[in-house]
Amino acid sequence: GAGVSQSPSNKVTEKGKDVELRCDPISGHTALYWYRQSLGQGLEFLIYFQGNSAPDKSGLPSDRFSAERTGGSVSTLTIQRTQQEDSAVYLCASSLLGGNYNSPLHFGNGTRLTVT
Amino acid sequence: SQQGEEDPQALSIQEGENATMNCSYKTSINNLQWYRQNSGRGLVHLILIRSNEREKHSGRLRVTLDTSKKSSSLLITASRAADTASYFCATNSGYALNFGKGTSLLVTP
Numbered sequence: 001g002a003g004v005s006q007s008p009s010n011k012v013t014e015k016g017k018d019v020e021l022r023c024d025p026i027s028g029h030t031a032l033y034w035y036r037q038s039l040g041q042g043l044e045f046l047i048y049f050q051g052n053s054a055p056d057k058s059g060l061p062s063d064r065f066s067a068e069r070t071g072g073s074v075s076t077l078t079i080q081r082t083q084q085e086d087s088a089v090y091l092c093a094s095s096l097l098g099g100n101y102n103s104p105l106h107f108g109n110g111t112r113l114t115v116t
Numbered sequence: 117s118q119q120g121e122e123d124p125q126a127l128s129i130q131e132g133e134n135a136t137m138n139c140s141y142k143t144s145i146n147n148l149q150w151y152r153q154n155s156g157r158g159l160v161h162l163i164l165i166r167s168n169e170r171e172k173h174s175g176r177l178r179v180t181l182d183t184s185k186k187s188s189s190l191l192i193t194a195s196r197a198a199d200t201a202s203y204f205c206a207t208n209s210g211y212a213l214n215f216g217k218g219t220s221l222l223v224t225p
Binding site: 004031033035040041042043045048050056058059091093098102104105106107108109110 | 146147149151156157158159160161164166204206211212213214215216217218
């Protein structure tokens with residue numbers, strides 16, 4: 001079956017522009033996560049969606065970052081007025097159940113964002 | 117926040133040798149998971165060990181968990197060149213999984 005799909009795979013944008021990153025999770029997975037990975041670093045948690053509950057936005061680094069999950073499926077991460085420090089790989093993951101339910105995460109291949 | 121911390125940061129071994137990576141964490145957990153990441157790709161789940169388990173096996177992988185020391189280890193036996201990748205441990209804090217910076221493993225033929 002299809003895994004987690006992210007688009008675009010690469011995005012180059014000018015500083016100050018807005019970008020939208022898309023994630024299609026595995027069908028039927030109730031939980032969806034966004035992480036950010038800078039070069040040679042670990043994964044930085046950004047936001048978590050679980051079913052119809054309010055998302056956990058505690059990891060978003062600034063109010064320039066926002067995310068939506070429509071119909072409990074597709075998610076979009078939006079970065080407004082991009083800065084060079086936003087350059088990173090943005091990874092999306094989904095899981096059948098939430099993190100407290102011993103449910104492993106399935107990751108997409110990420111979107112590599114470069115802000116020039 | 118990054119709760120899991122892997123050690124060593126980098127490891128280089130020859131094919132056929134065993135590779136051991138360690139993970140330490142700070143707060144109580146429900147489970148601990150290990151993931152693998154090949155260059156330029158997403159992470160792939162390897163194994164999950166619950167907080168009430170002490171050891172778990174999957175193929176050439178062996179994971180141990182010591183909740184009293186807040187530490188875990190991942191052993192890869194009889195390593196292959198294809199095992200070259202970064203390995204991350206992840207623990208849950210609330211609902212999100214927190215990942216460390218990973219151990220970069222290089223297996224040379």
